[in-house]
Structures are given as structure tokens and as C-alpha cells.
């Protein structure tokens with residue numbers, strides 16, 4: 001059997017543009033299914049700030065419809081708030 005680079009276990013870590021290895025990234029999790037907003041987007045919006053769910057909704061739409069994601073958004077906000085407090 002001939003194994004090509006595409007079948008290598010490391011193939012998925014190669015950059016598609018030939019720039020070497022890419023570090024593995026954590027999977028993206030959809031937080032708000034109504035607006036299709038993921039945890040990475042919310043974390044970037046919240047980064048370094050202390051925001052409310054309503055402020056997150058204003059900035060990206062997450063949480064603006066059924067409200068089923070409010071707990072998840074609040075957990076991301078709490079984690080960010082902790083990092084802000086530790087950084088101060």
C-alpha cells in the first residue's frame with residue numbers, strides 16, 4: 001500500500017499554503033444556534049472587557065432571539081471576567 005502525504009496522520013496539521021505545521025486549534029462550538037454565533041466569536045468580542053449578555057447581543061446578535069443560549073453566554077462572560085480580574 002502506498003501512503004501519500006494526504007494519508008499521513010500529520011497531514012491535517014500542514015498549512016494548505018505550504019507554510020509548515022499549524023498548531024492544533026480547539027474546536028469551535030456554536031453557542032447561539034438562532035444566530036449561528038460560536039464561542040470564539042463571543043470570546044473575541046468579550047476579550048478584556050466586562051460585558052452583559054445584552055451588550056454581547058448588541059455586538060453580534062447572539063442571544064437576541066429565543067434566549068436559549070443566555071446561560072452559555074453568561075459562562076463565557078464569567079470566564080472572561082475572571083481573566084480580567086486576574087490581569088488587574
Ligand code: FES
Pocket residue numbers: 031032033034035062063064065066067068069070
Ligand atoms: S440560541 Fe441564541 S437566541 Fe436562540
